[in-house]
Amino acid sequence: MKIIEARNYEDMSKKAASFIIEKVNGSSAPVLGLATGGTPLGTYRFLREDHLNNQTSYQHVYTVNLDEYVGLSPDDDNSYTFYMKKELFGHIDIPASHTHLPDGMAADLQGECRRYESLIERLGGVDLQLLGLGMNGHIGFNEPGTPFSSETHVVELTDSTRKANARYFDSLSSVPAQALTMGIATIMRSKQILLLVSGKKKAGILAKLLSEQPNEDIPASVLNMHQDVVIIADSDALSIVKERSMAF
Numbered sequence: 001m002k003i004i005e006a007r008n009y010e011d012m013s014k015k016a017a018s019f020i021i022e023k024v025n026g027s028s029a030p031v032l033g034l035a036t037g038g039t040p041l042g043t044y045r046f047l048r049e050d051h052l053n054n055q056t057s058y059q060h061v062y063t064v065n066l067d068e069y070v071g072l073s074p075d076d077d078n079s080y081t082f083y084m085k086k087e088l089f090g091h092i093d094i095p096a097s098h099t100h101l102p103d104g105m106a107a108d109l110q111g112e113c114r115r116y117e118s119l120i121e122r123l124g125g126v127d128l129q130l131l132g133l134g135m136n137g138h139i140g141f142n143e144p145g146t147p148f149s150s151e152t153h154v155v156e157l158t159d160s161t162r163k164a165n166a167r168y169f170d171s172l173s174s175v176p177a178q179a180l181t182m183g184i185a186t187i188m189r190s191k192q193i194l195l196l197v198s199g200k201k202k203a204g205i206l207a208k209l210l211s212e213q214p215n216e217d218i219p220a221s222v223l224n225m226h227q228d229v230v231i232i233a234d235s236d237a238l239s240i241v242k243e244r245s246m247a248f
């Protein structure tokens with residue numbers, strides 16, 4: 001596991017964007033696993049700016065997103081499909097047919113999970129998976145207790161995750177109760193993982209994931225078993241780790 005310290009959120013976002021751009025420019029058909037949430041917003045902003053200023057092309061890039069809410073249509077502004085269009089896809093030259101998210105409106109959700117797994121396989125697997133970190137250690141929507149062997153599945157969102165995400169919705173009751181998410185095993189099959197962590201409020205969970213043996217109570221702790229994980233975290237997020245001088 002490699003840890004890169006960033007000065008602050010902007011610096012973390014810039015470093016993450018450079019990391020992704022290098023992958024985009026360095027491969028003939030890279031498959032990027034993308035994440036949503038507040039953390040990658042700055043990264044996507046830098047990718048948009050870079051596309052505008054340096055014409056980095058995404059015509060050869062394929063993407064698969066980690067997760068999607070159940071029951072939100074693609075044009076619902078709280079769906080992750082909408083988020084990805086608004087924050088990234090709508091501003092770069094990636095063909096729409098190259099971008100993929102689980103379909104939270106599918107009539108057969110279990111079938112949709114299987115379709116998503118085979119899609120990832122057909123694309124040749126994920127080359128670089130971008131991840132944020134939930135306050136309870138979730139990755140994607142894999143809540144504590146999710147088996148490490150899990151593949152794409154339907155998840156009942158915990159109260160804490162629904163509350164954490166309620167800031168984007170009109171009210172807590174409009175936050176969907178379920179989501180579709182890549183499983184832990186799906187995420188672990190990615191060739192490389194880039195975890196972004198920012199802010200004091202994530203310092204505790206970041207310290208925990210770095211100090212604990214992999215266990216299913218902290219989904220992100222599984223990353224300790226992956227061969228190629230890069231963490232870009234800002235000083236606030238690393239504050240507890242540094243206090244205990246665990247990683248430095």
Ligand code: GLP
Binds near residue numbers: 035040139141
């Ligand atoms: C959400 C997403 C995750 C994200 C996490 C952290 O629930 N499903 O993919 O990484 O929570 O969100 P944020 O980056 O807003 O802190």
